[in-house]
Amino acid sequence: MPNRSNLIAAVAAIALVASCSDRKPAAYTGPYAKQVSEAVPAIENAVGRDDLLANVTLYWLTGAIGSSFWPYYARMHRPWPIPEGQTVGVPTGYAEFPKEILSPPRSLAAKTYTRLQRWTRMEKGGHFAALEQPAALAAEIEQFFRPLAG
Numbered sequence: 001m002p003n004r005s006n007l008i009a010a011v012a013a014i015a016l017v018a019s020c021s022d023r024k025p026a027a028y029t030g031p032y033a034k035q036v037s038e039a040v041p042a043i044e045n046a047v048g049r050d051d052l053l054a055n056v057t058l059y060w061l062t063g064a065i066g067s068s069f070w071p072y073y074a075r076m077h078r079p080w081p082i083p084e085g086q087t088v089g090v091p092t093g094y095a096e097f098p099k100e101i102l103s104p105p106r107s108l109a110a111k112t113y114t115r116l117q118r119w120t121r122m123e124k125g126g127h128f129a130a131l132e133q134p135a136a137l138a139a140e141i142e143q144f145f146r147p148l149a150g
Helices: 004-019 030-035 049-062 064-077 106-112 134-149
Strands: 092-096 116-121
Touching: 049 064, 092 134, 106 116, 116 134
Parallel strands: 092 116
Antiparallel strands: none
């Protein structure tokens, strides 16, 4: 029997096909995208229509929409992946985008990620930062790794 995230993925794929038209591409994902992106009132203000459609199509045609739901489903139905009292000791950085769904407090993150070397508040962007602010994200990743390169 399929799990609930697979069912949601199937419904999302069907809804996407049913809702797309020349006037409202990706109508199913549009309202969600607006909530977690810098684009107000339209996602196209932050992400070009072609890029948005290419991204949605990639998820849809490959069936990857289901696996993209798994972390959210697992978080709701399983314990936190890092057991209480354990830490992560590798160099860690965090780019905090203002429209991200969740933004943990740095003090809380530092308790688990003991080598938190970089925490940057980005000027704009959201959950789709790689689409919305690719240059800013790439620059931040480069800045994080530069001192580690030796």
